[in-house]
Amino acid sequence: MQIITTQRALIEQIIKIKSEDKTIGFVPTMGALHEGHISLMKKCVAENDVAVASIFVNPTQFNNTDDLARYPRTLENDCELLEKVGVNIVFAPEGSEIYSKNDLKTPFEFDFRGLDKVMEGIFRPNHFNGVVQIVSKLFALVQPNRAYFGEKDFQQLAIIRLMTKTLNFPVEIVGCPIVREESGLALSSRNALLSETERQIAAHIHAVLAESKTFFNETSVAELKNCAIAAIEKKEPLKVEYFEIIDGNSLQNINDWRSSDYVVGCITVHCGKVRLIDNICYKK
Numbered sequence: 001m002q003i004i005t006t007q008r009a010l011i012e013q014i015i016k017i018k019s020e021d022k023t024i025g026f027v028p029t030m031g032a033l034h035e036g037h038i039s040l041m042k043k044c045v046a047e048n049d050v051a052v053a054s055i056f057v058n059p060t061q062f063n064n065t066d067d068l069a070r071y072p073r074t075l076e077n078d079c080e081l082l083e084k085v086g087v088n089i090v091f092a093p094e095g096s097e098i099y100s101k102n103d104l105k106t107p108f109e110f111d112f113r114g115l116d117k118v119m120e121g122i123f124r125p126n127h128f129n130g131v132v133q134i135v136s137k138l139f140a141l142v143q144p145n146r147a148y149f150g151e152k153d154f155q156q157l158a159i160i161r162l163m164t165k166t167l168n169f170p171v172e173i174v175g176c177p178i179v180r181e182e183s184g185l186a187l188s189s190r191n192a193l194l195s196e197t198e199r200q201i202a203a204h205i206h207a208v209l210a211e212s213k214t215f216f217n218e219t220s221v222a223e224l225k226n227c228a229i230a231a232i233e234k235k236e237p238l239k240v241e242y243f244e245i246i247d248g249n250s251l252q253n254i255n256d257w258r259s260s261d262y263v264v265g266c267i268t269v270h271c272g273k274v275r276l277i278d279n280i281c282y283k284k
């Protein structure tokens with residue numbers, strides 16, 4: 001496995017791979033890898049001639065400097081995991097290799113067609129500008145045939161699909177199912193910041209959502225939302241930031257289960273200082 005830190009060295013490798021007519025699969029990450037990432041990597045390795053992963057804690061998608069500082073960084077361990085699953089190239093650049101000072105001064109502009117005006121977009125202003133900024137740069141450098149993203153970040157996946165289409169990247173976007181701990185807690189790099197007790201309590205988020213799926217069409221959307229929020233907040237220190245029931249394509253709220261064939265519940269919950277996101281598909 002090659003570990004590459006400069007754009008120049010990466011481009012040289014990509015030119016070589018393309019000249020050999022090989023397909024490239026790509027998994028962008030911010031590191032602190034867990035089984036969720038590893039499942040993306042395995043799929044990427046199985047479906048492409050060459051598997052490339054990036055590890056870059058992207059400063060432009062953090063709207064809170066504390067959150068950026070606290071984000072776990074475990075490069076050595078990550079590289080060991082990637083080598084084991086058969087990744088061929090890891091791109092792990094420094095910030096200055098990716099961004100000029102100008103890039104960092106103003107938010108990256110992109111027409112999100114409203115997909116950034118809901119859920120995460122409300123609570124994390126400019127977060128998706130940063131995501132699109134980095135993913136578009138990485139796509140331009142890596143030139144993958146396929147790129148793999150987890151469905152846990154449901155809104156991010158929808159925005160990446162829009163970006164890929166709008167900017168005409170010839171990349172197939174592959175969405176991959178959420179991987180969970182045995183307790184049901186969705187795997188996330190942020191779980192490393194939870195204490196053992198918080199980790200057990202956080203499992204309650206998925207338990208409530210899974211339970212809500214068993215009776216969703218016997219109740220109204222509004223009632224289900226209220227019940228789920230109340231049930232989650234019964235367990236301290238869980239505090240729901242939002243729980244939206246949306247159409248899975250437009251990401252707009254629905255008020256009636258019959259108004260869409262693709263209904264997803266997206267939630268963000270604070271467990272102490274840690275912000276956790278999850279979702280559940282009610283209907284597809």
Ligand code: PAF
Nearest residue numbers: 028029030058131134153
């Ligand atoms: O999902 C993530 O880890 C990040 O948002 C991504 C896609 C790697 C961009 O920094």
